[in-house]
Amino acid sequence: MPVTLKDVAERASVSIKTVSNVINDYPFVTAETRARVQRAIEETGYRPNVGARNLRRGRTGFIILAVPELENPYFAELTGLVITAARRREWTVLVEQTLGSRELEQAVITSMGPQRIDAAILSPLAIEPEDLLQASSSAPLVLLGERDIAGPADHVMIDNVAASRTAVEHLIGLGRRRIALIGDEPGKATGTSSLRTAGYRQALAAAGLPYDPALVVPVKHYERSRGAAAMAHLLQLPEPPDAVFCCNDLLAVGAMHAALKRGVAIPDRIAVAGFDDIAEGAHGYPSLTTIAPDKAAIAEAAVSLAHQRTGPGRATSAEPQDVQTPFTLKIRESTAGLSR
Numbered sequence: 001m002p003v004t005l006k007d008v009a010e011r012a013s014v015s016i017k018t019v020s021n022v023i024n025d026y027p028f029v030t031a032e033t034r035a036r037v038q039r040a041i042e043e044t045g046y047r048p049n050v051g052a053r054n055l056r057r058g059r060t061g062f063i064i065l066a067v068p069e070l071e072n073p074y075f076a077e078l079t080g081l082v083i084t085a086a087r088r089r090e091w092t093v094l095v096e097q098t099l100g101s102r103e104l105e106q107a108v109i110t111s112m113g114p115q116r117i118d119a120a121i122l123s124p125l126a127i128e129p130e131d132l133l134q135a136s137s138s139a140p141l142v143l144l145g146e147r148d149i150a151g152p153a154d155h156v157m158i159d160n161v162a163a164s165r166t167a168v169e170h171l172i173g174l175g176r177r178r179i180a181l182i183g184d185e186p187g188k189a190t191g192t193s194s195l196r197t198a199g200y201r202q203a204l205a206a207a208g209l210p211y212d213p214a215l216v217v218p219v220k221h222y223e224r225s226r227g228a229a230a231m232a233h234l235l236q237l238p239e240p241p242d243a244v245f246c247c248n249d250l251l252a253v254g255a256m257h258a259a260l261k262r263g264v265a266i267p268d269r270i271a272v273a274g275f276d277d278i279a280e281g282a283h284g285y286p287s288l289t290t291i292a293p294d295k296a297a298i299a300e301a302a303v304s305l306a307h308q309r310t311g312p313g314r315a316t317s318a319e320p321q322d323v324q325t326p327f328t329l330k331i332r333e334s335t336a337g338l339s340r
Contacts, residue, residue, distance in 0.1 A: 164199025183247025
């Protein structure tokens with residue numbers, strides 16, 4: 001027979017209510033009683049019925065995390081951190097891959113009936129403001145990324161403009177004057193690429209450097225092969241750049257590969273900086289200078305916001321919140337040179 005709360009209570013010589021209070025981490029249980037109950041739980045092998053507990057709390061015990069690409073190391077790492085943060089709140093995370101499709105992102109929002117999941121965390125690329133209105137009477141929604149669409153959703157973000165400006169200022173501080181950008185997405189007035197391009201342009205303007213459209217290479221997808229092709233194009237210019245800022249690390253890894261393959265020394269002839277701080281960049285040769293978003297803080301903030309708006313008595317009607325998480329510039333060999 002399965003071990004029950006009554007069995008634990010008898011073993012610890014306390015009431016069933018006291019055992020429940022300890023399991024639910026209520027603060028008004030004395031340290032001595034808490035220790036006795038926890039010892040009884042270990043000795044009896046009691047396992048809480050999480051499903052029943054969630055029902056009492058008005059929860060399903062499941063949340064959705066939807067990201068564009070699980071193959072992208074940034075999103076793979078972020079997914080693991082969200083799962084860890086959710087597990088501390090006794091949530092199971094259902095992971096979806098949207099591939100940047102508006103239809104798939106809409107599906108995440110419209111399938112969020114409260115009888116199915118407690119909340120959804122979405123990293124959007126394609127949804128429009130009107131799509132968010134469909135989520136207003138459903139489960140809570142948390143968006144990852146700076147607020148460029150209004151709607152009934154919390155946002156967790158970093159300051160992409162400031163972060164990109166910081167990276168380019170670092171390149172300028174090295175004495176580089178022809179600084180290229182890989183990763184612009186023409187036609188997108190909002191979104192990550194436009195924000196990072198804005199930061200690039202701000203840094204140039206502040207240093208009195210001209211903006212040269214010939215040094216800005218657009219891409220369709222943020223992947224290694226696109227970065228390599230962009231760098232090959234830049235190196236063929238009559239006056240190649242002496243530094244490149246890439247809008248993500250995958251582009252930067254591909255760009256560095258293309259440069260090194262052509263015998264172009266990094267950073268002596270061309271310095272390279274990226275964005276995201278993925279492990280591949282940190283452990284490549286040369287290692288990659290990059291903007292490092294605090295991914296753990298992003299995950300914790302997103303899950304915390306979802307948790308605040310779930311269950312009885314939660315803040316479901318409060319105004320949407322914008323939470324900005326920090327970033328750092330990690331200077332490595334691709335700009336600072338190889339360690340001697």
